[in-house]
Amino acid sequence: MTAVASDTSAETHAEVASGEVANGNEVRVVRSTKRRKTAEAHLRDGVLEVRIPARFTKAQEREMVAYFRQRFERRQSTDQLDLPERAARLARTYDLPHPASIRWVSNQAQRWGSCTPTRGSIRLSDRMAGFPDWVVDYVIVHELAHFVELGHTTRFWELVNRYALAERARGFLIAKAWEEREPFAGQPLPSEPRER
Numbered sequence: 001m002t003a004v005a006s007d008t009s010a011e012t013h014a015e016v017a018s019g020e021v022a023n024g025n026e027v028r029v030v031r032s033t034k035r036r037k038t039a040e041a042h043l044r045d046g047v048l049e050v051r052i053p054a055r056f057t058k059a060q061e062r063e064m065v066a067y068f069r070q071r072f073e074r075r076q077s078t079d080q081l082d083l084p085e086r087a088a089r090l091a092r093t094y095d096l097p098h099p100a101s102i103r104w105v106s107n108q109a110q111r112w113g114s115c116t117p118t119r120g121s122i123r124l125s126d127r128m129a130g131f132p133d134w135v136v137d138y139v140i141v142h143e144l145a146h147f148v149e150l151g152h153t154t155r156f157w158e159l160v161n162r163y164a165l166a167e168r169a170r171g172f173l174i175a176k177a178w179e180e181r182e183p184f185a186g187q188p189l190p191s192e193p194r195e196r
């Protein structure tokens with residue numbers, strides 16, 4: 001399970017914790033006077049610990065807990081996808097090269113997928129955690145097609161568009177990228193949580 005966030009080491013000041021159990025996931029909220037703007041969450045021994053600024057209202061706390069819980073639950077569901085098996089099946093179906101390796105990564109903020117054709121390796125951003133399988137499949141097909149065509153050429157799109165839901169998946173991904181820029185649209189909430 002990937003941890004979200006970073007600068008918790010110095011947080012020893014005035015912390016108040018409260019706990020709850022929801023949807024089978026135990027949640028612990030830590031309010032810290034040291035923390036000014038951002039909220040973070042870690043999964044520790046099966047408990048989702050959400051750290052927020054002490055000044056947050058109850059409503060803001062609920063919003064943050066819901067946000068992080070959804071992220072972690074999605075990630076848990078994505079962990080169950082058998083990526084090598086999926087990629088092999090898609091390569092067979094679309095007559096594309098089989099990848100030597102395919103895995104989730106947490107350090108890809110700008111792209112949904114990337115590949116190194118010389119190594120036959122594919123990396124998928126775990127921001128796609130919980131996305132529908134057919135969207136993840138589109139990104140896999142996209143990367144597999146790069147093993148044949150490096151650039152986004154006409155030939156490349158011909159290969160990719162044989163995947164029947166390609167256009168729909170692109171629309172889904174565009175919408176998700178837009179959401180990520182405004183995760184708390186309309187709310188006077190903190191800056192976007194950092195991830196590593």
Ligand SMILES: [Zn+2]
Pocket residue numbers: 142146152
């Ligand atoms: Zn591409």
